[in-house]
Amino acid sequence: PLSNREKPPVRESYDEADREESSLDTLVPANPNQPYDMKELILKVVDEADFFEIGADFAKNIICGFGRLDGQSVGIVGNQPQTLAGVLDIDSSRKAARFVRFCDAFGIPLVTFVDVPGFMPGTKQEYGALIKHGAKLLFAYAEATVPKLTVITRKAYGGAYDVMSSKHLRGDVNYAWPTAEIAVMGAKGAVEIIFRKEAGDPEALAAREAEYKERFANPFVAAGLGYIDDVIMPHGTRRRLIKALGTLKNKVQENPWKKHDNIPL
Template sequence: SVRDFFDYLPENNRTGVPERPTEDAWDRIEPSLDTLIPPSANQPYDMHELIRKTVDEGDFFEVQPTHAANVIIGFGRIEGRTVGIVANQPMVLAGVLDINSSKKAARFVRFCDAFDIPIVTFVDVPGFLPGTAQEYGGIIKHGAKLLFAYAEATVPKITIITRKAYGGAYDVMASKHLRGDLNYAWPTAEIAVMGAKGAVEIIFRGLSTEEQAVKTAEYEDRFANPFVAASKGFIDEVIYPHSTRKRIALGLRKLRNKALENPWKKHDNIPL
């Protein structure tokens, strides 16, 4: 209801987020998250489950649930304090970003930043939606809105990569490159330019099917894990799924007094 919605919001942009009493332990362990990711990379799972098992009392207020459902936005609480949540939804269009979901998420990130609400981002994104309809509709410009919103946001930003984080879509989902404060990955995370099969088909185009299968396996061994990205500093730490809530709570505590200002200017030039 509207009353629930307003309960998550501060009175104005200077008061700080409201704090509500909670009996949900900040370091609650959630073992079921260790088996959330299906064995097959092409199998979907419901990102709502991860969100509800992470926030206080499983209480999540989703905004615009029926519009561009391949991205989830809404409010929850960690240790009684409001956070904004942005998450890819593998159940809808495999969680890809398209024009509508980019605009939906970008506007939400800007809203959170305007009211000093920390942002938690859950990432499982195979890329931007291909096709001429998206190209003619201006996917580059609209995708840039989300990139711009995250880059300019000065609130605490914590990112959890659960599975796929490919190419430009990985970049715009609150990556370290967009001033993400704490970027974590589950052991199942894959941070790469693209999926193994697609990459091999481009790089080793002339090889037989059997040879391509060998190269695909090599690519997966090398890149279908978060450790290459972690070694380059793109990920702060690889964490156990069951400790996700605990790590987010600790991160928000560390970032509570975060002070960051963008360079002074008359105004920015957002990609409209």
């Protein structure tokens, strides 16, 4: 749009709104440590496989760009498991925060695809103020009043899960694939901390890890708590997103009045 007073342009779509993509059912590998290409999911969901990526060569562990769903312009943010396992670091947080604020400024709905194992660990990131830059992305999503749709495809761990357009940041419609894992951290790391007294007993730790996976390596616990609106099959992702976008077409939300925000600079 030419200004924030205009609605984003809508054009006629030559792609079927209820198109299903069966290949998405096998997109996420069975091995949780094996990467896959998030761009493949984006291209198979948007109209006519037409996706305009922004800043493709910077912070490749996160994808930002524009696409259309049934003719409606949307801004798309997605973690890229093929680069640094899709973690959030300083550069990716800044890149995504800037993009989210741009979309919100011009009334463009946001679609977020989540597969994030957490924030990047290490002293280099901490000395570079990872918390401050990560807060920029959290702030951008929290402040955004445009329709916000989220699909969790695999890992959604810890604070990085919260930051990526979760229900806690006023996400409107949050879906999860059956392969989604919404937890504080991965099973192995969590068990080693929680049951560190059993560190000398590999069999006991293995049993604890299996128990943890059974409970948290699926989206149903989060759905029971209301953090997920529905668990959907991957092949129906496009149809469900378009339906949700239509429901939110006339969404009106205002933030509390203030002179200006105290953005984390």
